[in-house]
Amino acid sequence: MAKLDERIGFIGGGNMAFAIGSGLVSCGIVKPSQVLVSGPHIENLARWRELGAVTTDENCEVLEHTDIVFICVKPHILGPCVAQLKYKHVPSAKDASKLIVSVLAGTTLKTLEEKFDFIESSGLKVIRTMPNTSMQVGEGCTVYTGNSRVTHQDLEKVHLMLNALGLAQQVPEHMIDAVTGVAGCGPAFVYTIIEALADGGVKQGVPRAMALQFAAQTLLGAAKTVLITGKHPAVLRDEVCSPGGSTIVGVHELEKGNLRATLINAVEKATQRSAELGKK
Ligand SMILES: NC(=O)C1=CN([C@@H]2O[C@H](COP(=O)(O)OP(=O)(O)OC[C@H]3O[C@@H](n4cnc5c(N)ncnc54)[C@H](O)[C@@H]3O)[C@@H](O)[C@H]2O)C=CC1
Numbered sequence: 228m229a230k231l232d233e234r235i236g237f238i239g240g241g242n243m244a245f246a247i248g249s250g251l252v253s254c255g256i257v258k259p260s261q262v263l264v265s266g267p268h269i270e271n272l273a274r275w276r277e278l279g280a281v282t283t284d285e286n287c288e289v290l291e292h293t294d295i296v297f298i299c300v301k302p303h304i305l306g307p308c309v310a311q312l313k314y315k316h317v318p319s320a321k322d323a324s325k326l327i328v329s330v331l332a333g334t335t336l337k338t339l340e341e342k343f344d345f346i347e348s349s350g351l352k353v354i355r356t357m358p359n360t361s362m363q364v365g366e367g368c369t370v371y372t373g374n375s376r377v378t379h380q381d382l383e384k385v386h387l388m389l390n391a392l393g394l395a396q397q398v399p400e401h402m403i404d405a406v407t408g409v410a411g412c413g414p415a416f417v418y419t420i421i422e423a424l425a426d427g428g429v430k431q432g433v434p435r436a437m438a439l440q441f442a443a444q445t446l447l448g449a450a451k452t453v454l455i456t457g458k459h460p461a462v463l464r465d466e467v468c469s470p471g472g473s474t475i476v477g478v479h480e481l482e483k484g485n486l487r488a489t490l491i492n493a494v495e496k497a498t499q500r501s502a503e504l505g506k507k
């Protein structure tokens with residue numbers, strides 16, 4: 228696995244940040260000592276210290292002492308967070324090469340450029356990403372796009388990190404809210420499906436722990452089959468549905484329950500909400 232020499236910062240050390248940070252350390256791309264994390268309550272950053280990362284309650288330390296700075300606060304916290312950074316930031320020669328990487332839902336490159344222009348007035352390098360929490364187990368799905376100052380080498384570096392933790396793909400910015408609806412929020416939708424599938428098993432007499440394991444493994448197997456065979460899911464579904472058999476009876480119930488329309492609606496609403504979050 229390729230290694231990075233840069234120091235990696237996280238402003239905001241919550242769930243998404245930890246999925247990325249712990250994933251990067253686990254796969255060996257960075258050493259724990261290269262990682263610096265900030266949050267308002269240092270006592271809440273204990274899991275980062277257990278990982279071997281350095282923690283602080285001063286966001287400006289992360290901004291000053293790291294080269295690739297992941298911004299991992301909630302979208303509505305960006306304003307106050309930047310105001311505080313602006314007040315405390317000490318300009319340095321390294322500012323022009325610094326890379327700001329946002330994971331914020333709905334928050335555009337334009338907004339990020341405007342907010343962070345106090346760091347480098349002639350134009351800062353900013354990358355907008357939409358990751359997901361499955362990065363913590365190396366099976367994430369991340370899309371990203373950079374502003375005009377970002378170089379090919381910057382994109383390669385960020386791709387190396389994100390792709391080591393699952394799938395990473397550069398996309399045009401207009402697609403990111405929609406990908407948020409599918410892949411950023413998607414794990415929550417899929418956890419709900421796994422839980423419900425397991426509930427079905429429990430109802431039919433399978434012990435809870437086994438039902439959960441079987442449901443999760445079934446999703447994993449089906450997902451892998453789609454990715455590896457490249458076959459359309461409808462073709463693969465046909466391979467499971469024996470004529471007059473049990474699966475088609477279950478599929479009929481899913482259709483009656485509008486599972487497909489429900490999932491399409493969920494992605495649509497999540498996409499719209501994501502765009503709204505960036506406007507706050
Ligand atoms: N959780 C997820 O599945 C995904 C989240 N995201 C994005 O990641 C960002 C963070 O979300 P989560 O990690 O889920 O939330 P979280 O609540 O787990 O983490 C946010 C962290 O920010 C910290 N924080 C609050 N005020 C701060 C400040 N002024 N300075 C520094 N840190 C501060 C909080 O203490 C908390 O640890 C959001 O913008 C969200 O849109 C993106 C993709 C997926």
Ligand SMILES: O=C(O)[C@@H]1CCC=N1
Nearest residue numbers: 332407411412413504
């Ligand atoms: O729920 C949210 O707003 C964030 C963005 C994508 C996943 N979680």
